Amino acid sequence: MGAAAGETQGSVMSGASGRSGGRKLIVAGGGIPGLTLALALAQAHGPALAVAVHDPALPAGAGRHRGRAYAVAAGGRRMLAALGIWERLGAAAEPITEMVISDSRLADPVRPVFLTFGREADAEDGTPFAHMVEAEPLAAALLDACREAGVALVARGIARLEGAGEGAGDGVRAVAPDGTAETASLVVAADGARSRLREAAGIGWVGWSYPQSGIVATIGHDRPHAGRAYEHFLPSGPFAVLPLADGGALGHRSSIVWTERSRDVPALLGGDAAEVLAEIERRFTPELGRLCLEAGPHAYPLSFGIARRFRGTRLALLGDAAHVIHPIAGQGLNLGLADAAALAEAVTGALRLGLDPGSDAVLQEYERARRFDTLAMGAATDGLNRLFSNDALPLRLARDLGLGLVDRMPVLKRFFIGEAAASRGAQPRLMRGERL
Numbered sequence: 001m002g003a004a005a006g007e008t009q010g011s012v013m014s015g016a017s018g019r020s021g022g023r024k025l026i027v028a029g030g031g032i033p034g035l036t037l038a039l040a041l042a043q044a045h046g047p048a049l050a051v052a053v054h055d056p057a058l059p060a061g062a063g064r065h066r067g068r069a070y071a072v073a074a075g076g077r078r079m080l081a082a083l084g085i086w087e088r089l090g091a092a093a094e095p096i097t098e099m100v101i102s103d104s105r106l107a108d109p110v111r112p113v114f115l116t117f118g119r120e121a122d123a124e125d126g127t128p129f130a131h132m133v134e135a136e137p138l139a140a141a142l143l144d145a146c147r148e149a150g151v152a153l154v155a156r157g158i159a160r161l162e163g164a165g166e167g168a169g170d171g172v173r174a175v176a177p178d179g180t181a182e183t184a185s186l187v188v189a190a191d192g193a194r195s196r197l198r199e200a201a202g203i204g205w206v207g208w209s210y211p212q213s214g215i216v217a218t219i220g221h222d223r224p225h226a227g228r229a230y231e232h233f234l235p236s237g238p239f240a241v242l243p244l245a246d247g248g249a250l251g252h253r254s255s256i257v258w259t260e261r262s263r264d265v266p267a268l269l270g271g272d273a274a275e276v277l278a279e280i281e282r283r284f285t286p287e288l289g290r291l292c293l294e295a296g297p298h299a300y301p302l303s304f305g306i307a308r309r310f311r312g313t314r315l316a317l318l319g320d321a322a323h324v325i326h327p328i329a330g331q332g333l334n335l336g337l338a339d340a341a342a343l344a345e346a347v348t349g350a351l352r353l354g355l356d357p358g359s360d361a362v363l364q365e366y367e368r369a370r371r372f373d374t375l376a377m378g379a380a381t382d383g384l385n386r387l388f389s390n391d392a393l394p395l396r397l398a399r400d401l402g403l404g405l406v407d408r409m410p411v412l413k414r415f416f417i418g419e420a421a422a423s424r425g426a427q428p429r430l431m432r433g434e435r436l
């Protein structure tokens, strides 16, 4: 695959772009799923595959992930461990040992508990079913490991692909907004929900906006959380308090993911820190003691969407570029990590047989592996949000009954812990903790 005239390696910040003299793969988007894919492939293939991540936000500015934390399910943890990332996280990964779910109105004096998950929900290997992982150290560990594995980190975006029509030869040209271009066997669009590459490839998107926003913040508190996570279903949407590693001004910390009607957000967050904390305390029982704000709040408009296809010519969609779901079950990033595991496995299978990693066969294998899982999780989170985020009495009764049932139905419980659609045996190797 020769470089076309006018091609450039551009502002390569690290790594050995182009060193393979053979196949090249470009990941457009250095979010957590994009970096994870790049690392998995660079570790598996070394100089046989040149891997580059292009993102105008590189190097990931320290502020970009500040105050964000994700519930990473057991499959994601196994994958990060197989890639050598988990051991680098240390205290940035806090186990969730129990999850308590309740449903009430804001003014209700008691919050009856309908569903609890304890150690019985743990993964088969006895490790906790999920950990809260802070985004900033996770992104930093991935970037360091990518540099060590020889991934080229390029501080510019990709605007479109050229030469991706019928019979795209053995490569496509990935063109940056400034017109510079590089040729690759496969380009991965990991450029987020408003993916420019998905749009440029003419891949349709089915979706809608929720009239809700997700507010994220880190709170400090003076009593320990004991690894317990809470999700209160309130009429405006779920309000979750999730355990983080000890630290901060009051000795202990938790992450808040708080769904509100978008029209109410300016009034709720417009005050000073004391007023925001008062709103948090109104929604949450006081067992954490004195509270303070450590980071945030930041509000994100919420939506649901799924790409009509997860592939184009020499193009794969990954992470939020392929699907966006409601954060009610904290599974969006987990889906992106599962995408990365499935695509890395499909590309690796082809390369080991000496085949083209950007061929339709590889991309079809990837799409088949991910589409059902994604649709199932998307439908479940949309349905749960519609069921819970309202105050109609018949629905309240129905969902109270429903949660009672969930407590008795391990299959439904698995939706909440991120291993709903695929049994562990059917998961990609990395999600089972095996190396490629």
Ligand SMILES: Cc1cc2nc3c(=O)[nH]c(=O)nc-3n(C[C@H](O)[C@H](O)[C@H](O)COP(=O)(O)OP(=O)(O)OC[C@H]3O[C@@H](n4cnc5c(N)ncnc54)[C@H](O)[C@@H]3O)c2cc1C
Pocket (backbone or CB within 6 Å): 028, 029, 030, 031, 032, 033, 034, 054, 055, 056, 057, 069, 070, 071, 072, 156, 157, 158, 159, 190, 191, 192, 193, 196, 197, 214, 215, 216, 257, 300, 318, 319, 320, 321, 327, 330, 331, 332, 333, 334, 335, 336
């Ligand atoms: C309130 C809230 C709470 C959440 N909580 C959880 C949780 O607990 N657990 C969980 O699993 N998920 C959670 N999620 C979902 C999770 O945040 C997303 O699924 C995840 O961040 C998506 O990562 P991504 O890399 O696909 O997209 P993004 O994080 O949007 O990253 C896209 C990257 O692409 C880059 N980019 C953009 N355009 C270009 C271009 N043209 N070329 C190259 N690069 C480009 C951007 O600079 C960016 O770095 C939550 C979401 C919300 C809104």
